Amino acid sequence: MTSIAGLLAEAKRRLQDSDSPALDAELLLCHVLGKPRSFLFTWPEREVDEVLAAQFHQLLARRISGEPVAYLLGRREFYGHEFLVSVDTLIPRPDTELLVDIALETLPAEDSLRVADLGTGTGAIAISLGLARPTWQLLAVDYVVAVLDLVERNVRRLRAANVTPLQSSWYSRLQGPFDAIVSNPPYIRANDVHLQRGDVRFEPRSALVGGDDGLDDIRLIVSGAPARLRAGGLLALEHGYDQGAAVRELFHAAGFQSVETRRDYGDNERVTFGFYGARDAQ
Ligand SMILES: C[S@@+](CC[C@H](N)C(=O)[O-])C[C@H]1O[C@@H](n2cnc3c(N)ncnc32)[C@H](O)[C@@H]1O
CATH class of the missing domain: 3.40.50.150 (Vaccinia Virus protein VP39)
Structure with a gap:
């Protein structure tokens, strides 16, 4: 099992081609865990279940290949409202x-x-x-x-x-x-x-x-x-x-x-x- 901090550190390293590696990693992990970003900073040592870690790695691979974060999450904020997005x-x-x-x-x-x-x-x-x-x-x-x-x-x-x-x-x-x-x-x-x-x-x-x-x-x-x-x-x-x-x-x-x-x-x-x-x- 890997901790939240461990997954984020690995993801930030592998996302170096992105303009915002830390933010991308955090948004993808929040999405998989179903938690707000504050959760990641409050519980960095918490172990992540293997199934969820595998889901995170799949999303990470797609992001590394260039897919926009908004398409991976299925949503994007605009004018203070959260919109569903699609390809x-x-x-x-x-x-x-x-x-x-x-x-x-x-x-x-x-x-x-x-x-x-x-x-x-x-x-x-x-x-x-x-x-x-x-x-x-x-x-x-x-x-x-x-x-x-x-x-x-x-x-x-x-x-x-x-x-x-x-x-x-x-x-x-x-x-x-x-x-x-x-x-x-x-x-x-x-x-x-x-x-x-x-x-x-x-x-x-x-x-x-x-x-x-x-x-x-x-x-x-x-x-x-x-x-x-x-x-x-x-x-x-x-x-x-x-x-x-x-x-x-x-x-x-x-x-x-x-x-x-x-x-x-x-x-x-x-x-x-x-x-x-x-x-x-x-
Ligand atoms: C640049 S996107 C803008 C989407 C949205 N208004 C926004 O600002 O995020 C242009 C949109 O125009 C639509 N579009 C392209 N040709 C069109 C046409 N002939 N009639 C109506 N909509 C069209 C596309 O399907 C696309 O959703």
Whole structure:
């Protein structure tokens, strides 16, 4: 039998290629033991049952081969809520919380607004907005059937009664008008070397790649938004760190006003937003 401290020390040594070997090891061991992280530090000498140690070693081997921790645990935190994740879609990223902040900051809190989250994945954006604004109605849109099952499960677990999953390829089955459209669409270039590195190697291309220049889906979403937005409606889109200027140009060409790009935690341009028509008409 091996102790908790012994398993962690071995795992940290074998996870040297990870950006966060200690954290990865602790999260995997907590998952197998069904205990919080504080348990590991309180009982480092405690012996771990052989069956559980074998489960831990299996997860460790998968992590060493590069599988994201979130896929191994089946969950990831976003905007203070725990979301189930699956290999059918993207693992929510901290930078996407900026998109949620912008919607909460720019839209009236008390009104009964209709908001669409296009390419919802786990439902992270739609559900975070729905929980923060109970009077809003959120449509969580994705075209992958398995993704919509995942959204349903997250809606139930997090009790986001005002979020409705909908299968649609972008606007194909959407009935406007909306007060806001938000989206973190696929925006990586098809030949981007980052697709061969880190967690994205395990995430589906359907969630990542937006054509040769990465902007195919963003073009469709921006050009289709005016016909689906109320006067003064908000469009807010996440994009690549080097796509801000191109996305602002698309917003202006489509008639959006007060167009602005905000930077993420790493100081990269990350979310562009604007309003269609006069804002005080909302
Ligand atoms: C970058 S992921 C974002 C997931 C989630 N919103 C998040 O921020 O974590 C893009 C999502 O868009 C979805 N998607 C791709 N093409 C689509 C389309 N034509 N119509 C609707 N959703 C699409 C993918 O299935 C994926 O879930």
